[in-house]
Amino acid sequence: xxxxQFTYKNKPNEIRVGYxxxxxxxxxxxxxxxxxxTLLEILRNEQMEKIFGFCGCVSKPATxxxxxxxxxxxxxxxxxxxxxxxxxxxxxEEQNLTPPEVPMIFSKFASxxxxxxxxxxxxxxxxDKVDWEVELCVVIGKPTSNVKAADAFDYIFGYTVAxxxxxxxxxxxxxxxxxxxxxxxDTFCPIGPCIATSNEISDPQxxxxxxxVNGVLKQSSCTDQLVHKIQxxxxxxxxxxxxxxxxxxxxxxxxxxxxYRSPPEYLKPGxxxxxxxxxxxxxxxxxxxx
Numbered sequence: 001x002x003x004x005q006f007t008y009k010n011k012p013n014e015i016r017v018g019y020x021x022x023x024x025x026x027x028x029x030x031x032x033x034x035x036x037x038t039l040l041e042i043l044r045n046e047q048m049e050k051i052f053g054f055c056g057c058v059s060k061p062a063t064x065x066x067x068x069x070x071x072x073x074x075x076x077x078x079x080x081x082x083x084x085x086x087x088x089x090x091x092x093e094e095q096n097l098t099p100p101e102v103p104m105i106f107s108k109f110a111s112x113x114x115x116x117x118x119x120x121x122x123x124x125x126x127x128d129k130v131d132w133e134v135e136l137c138v139v140i141g142k143p144t145s146n147v148k149a150a151d152a153f154d155y156i157f158g159y160t161v162a163x164x165x166x167x168x169x170x171x172x173x174x175x176x177x178x179x180x181x182x183x184x185x186d187t188f189c190p191i192g193p194c195i196a197t198s199n200e201i202s203d204p205q206x207x208x209x210x211x212x213v214n215g216v217l218k219q220s221s222c223t224d225q226l227v228h229k230i231q232x233x234x235x236x237x238x239x240x241x242x243x244x245x246x247x248x249x250x251x252x253x254x255x256x257x258x259x260y261r262s263p264p265e266y267l268k269p270g271x272x273x274x275x276x277x278x279x280x281x282x283x284x285x286x287x288x289x290x
Contacts, residue, residue, distance in 0.1 A: 001019045001020075001051075001055070001196075001197050001200065002019055002020040002194040002195065002196050002197070002200065002280075002281070003017065003018070003019050003039055003074055003158070003194060003195045003197070004017075004018050004019065004020060004025060004071055004072075004074050004192075004193065004194045004195075005017055005018075005038065005039055005071075005072040005073060005074050005075065005076070005115070006018060006025060006069040006070060006071050006072055007069065007070050007072060008064075008068060008069055009068055009069065009070060012070070014037070015037055015038055015072060016028070016029045016030075016037055017029055017035065017036075017037060017038065017039050017042060018064070019051075019055075019194075020194055021061075021063050023066060024063035024064060024065060024066065025063065025064045025066065025069060026061050026062070026063055026064070027062070027064050028051060028054075030062070031054060031061055031062070032050065032051070032054055035047060035050070035051070038075075038076070038077065039074065039075045039195070039246070040075055040076065040077045040078060040245070040246040043141060043142070043157060043245035043246055044245050044246070046142075048141075048157075070117040071115060071116040071117055071192060071193050071194075072115040072116070072117060072118075072192075073113050073114055073115030073116075073118070073190075073191050073192055074115070074160055074191065074192050074193070074194050074195045075113075075139060075160075075191075075195060075246050075248070076110075076113055076115075077110065077246065078110050078113070078244070078246040078247050078248055079110070079244045079246070079247055080107065080110070080241075080243065080244070080247040080248070081107060081108040081109065081110050081112065081113065081189060081247075081248055081250070082105060082106075082107055082237060082247070082248070082249045082250070083105070083106050083107065083108060083135075083164055083183070083249070083250040083252075084103050084104065084105060084228065084233060084249070084250065084251050084252045085100075085104040085105075085106060085179075085252065086099065086100050086104055086227070086252070087103065087104075087226055087227050087228055087251060087252025087253075088221060088225045088226060088227065088252050088253060088254040088255065089225045089227060090221055090225050090254050090255035090256075091225075091252070091253055091254055091255045091257070092227070093255060094255040094256070094257075094260045095260055099227040100227070100228075102228075102236070103228040103232070103233050103236055105236075105237070106179045106180070106183065107180070107183075107184075108164070108183045108184045108188065108189050108250075109184045111186070112183075112184050112185070112186065112187060112188045112189040113189045113190075113191060113248075114187045114189065114190050114191075115190065115191065115192045115193075116190075116192040116193045116283060116284060116285075118187065118190065118285075119187065119285070119286045119287065119288040120163075120165055120187045120188065120190060120267075120273075120285055120286070120287050120288070121186060121187045121288050121289065121290040122267065122268070122269060122287060122288070122289055122290055123185060123186075123290045124269070124289055124290070126170075127167040127169055127170060127185070128169070128266065129167060129168040129169040129259070129264075129266050130165060130166065130167050130168070130266055130267045131165070131166045131167075131168050131257050131258040131259050131266060131267065132163060132165065132211055132213060132218065132219070132257065132258060132267060132273055132275075133163060133164040133165070133166060133211075133253035133257055134161070134162075134163060134209055134210065134211035134219055134253060134254070134275040134276075134277075135161075135162045135163070135164050135209075135250040135251055135252060135253050136159060136161070136162075136204065136207065136209060136223055136250075136251045136277055137159060137160045137161065137162035137191055137248050137249065137250050137251070138156055138159060138204075138230060138234075138248065138249040138251060139156065139157045139158050139159065139160060139195050139246070139247075139248055140155060140156065140157060140243045140244065140245060140246065140247040140248070140249070141155060141156060141157030141158070141198075141245060142155055142157075142245055143242055143243070143244060143245065144234065144238045144242065144243035144244075145238050145241075145242040145243070146238055146239060147234060147235060147238045148235055149229075149231040149232050149234070149235040150231070152230065152231035152232075152234035152235060152238075153198065153230075153231060155234065155238075155243070156198045156230075156234075157195065157197065157198065157245070158195040158196050158197040158198050158200070158201075159195065159196050159198070159201055159204055159277075159280055160191050160192060160194065160195045160196070160248075160280060161191065161192065161193070161275050161276070161277045161280055161281065161282070161283040162189065162190065162191045162248070162250045162275075162283075163189070163190045163191075163211075163273065163275055163283065163285060164183065164188075164189065164250050164253060165183075165185075165187070165188040165189065165190070165267075166182055166183055166188070167181075167182040167183075167185055167188075168182065168259050168266075169182070170182030170185075171183060186290065189250075190275075190283060190285045191248070191283070192281075192283045193281050193282070193283055194280065194281055196279060196280045196281075200279065201279055201280075202279075204223060204230060205223045205224055205226055205229060205230065206222065206223060206224050207222065207223045207277055207278040207279060207280075208220075208221075208222055208276075208277070208278040209221050209222065209223055209254060209276070209277050209278070210275075210276045210277075211256065211273065211274070211275050211276070212273070212274045212276075213265075213267070213271055213272070213273055213274075214271055214272055215272075215274075218256045218257075218258070218261075218265075219253070219254050219255065219256035219257070220254075220256065221254030221255065221256070223251075223277075225254055226251060226252060227252070230249075230251060233249065233251065234249070237249070267287050268287065269287055269288050269289040270287065270288075271286075271287040272284065272285070272286055272287070273285045273287065
C-alpha cells in the first residue's frame with residue numbers, strides 16, 4: 001500500500017489519512033471514522049492491522065479524486081529526523097573522498113518536514129548556496145532499540161522520497177563545521193508523495209533514484225551505491241537510542257549535487273525540483289522566497 005496524508009481543498013485545515021488507488025485516494029478516516037486522523041497516531045496506537053483488515057474485506061471502497069485534495073507530507077510530528085552523510089559511493093567520488101568507515105549521522109529538526117503541496121522557502125538574505133539532495137527515506141514503524149542488522153527490516157513501516165535541502169554556506173563555513181543550521185532552515189525537508197509500505201518494495205537497495213531541476217536531470221543513480229546499508233544503519237542507531245514509530249532516516253544522496261558541479265549550481269526562487277525513486281513515486285517541490 002501507498003499511504004498519504006491529505007486535506008480536502010474545501011477543508012484545508014483538516015488532515016486526513018488515506019492510501020493511493022491508481023490516480024485516486026481512499027479516505028481512511030471516512031471509511032473508518034474511529035481511526036486517528038494522522039498516520040503518526042495510527043502507528044503509535046498500533047492500528048495498522050485494522051486498516052489492512054478493512055482493505056481485505058472491502059472490494060471497492062469509495063475513492064476521492066486528486067483534483068479535490070492537496071497531498072501533504074505523508075507523515076509529520078515525528079520525534080526524530082536522522083540523516084546519513086557521504087553514504088553513496090558516487091557522491092564520495094565526486095568529492096574525491098574515501099567513503100567513511102562508519103555511518104556519518106546528523107539530524108534535521110522535525111519542523112523542517114513539508115509535503116508535495118508545500119514550497120521550499122529560501123531565506124535569500126542569509127544564504128545563496130542552497131543545494132538539492134534526493135534521498136531514499138526510511139520510516140520506522142515500531143519502537144526500535146538494540147536491534148541487530150539481521151532483524152532491522154522487521155521494524156521498517158515503509159519508504160518515501162526525501163530532499164535533504166542544504167544551505168552549503170551554513171553547513172560548511174558559517175556554523176563552525178556543524179551541519180545543523182545549514183540543514184534545518186524552515187521547509188528544508190520535503191518528503192512524499194506517499195509512503196510505500198515495506199512489502200511494496202522488494203529490495204530498497206536496488207532502486208533507481210533521480211533528481212531534476214527545471215526539467216534538467218542532475219542526479220541519476222541506484223540505491224545499490226549505498227556505502228552503509230539500511231540494516232547496518234538501523235543497528236548502529238538503535239544501539240544508542242530508541243527509534244520511535246514515525247521517525248525517519250534519510251539514507252544519503254548520490255552524486256550530482258549542485259555544490260560539486262563545475263561551476264557550482266544552487267537553487268533559486270522559481271525553480272522546480274522533481275525527485276524520483278523507483279516503486280515509490282515522484283515528489284515535486286517548488287522553490288520560493290521566504
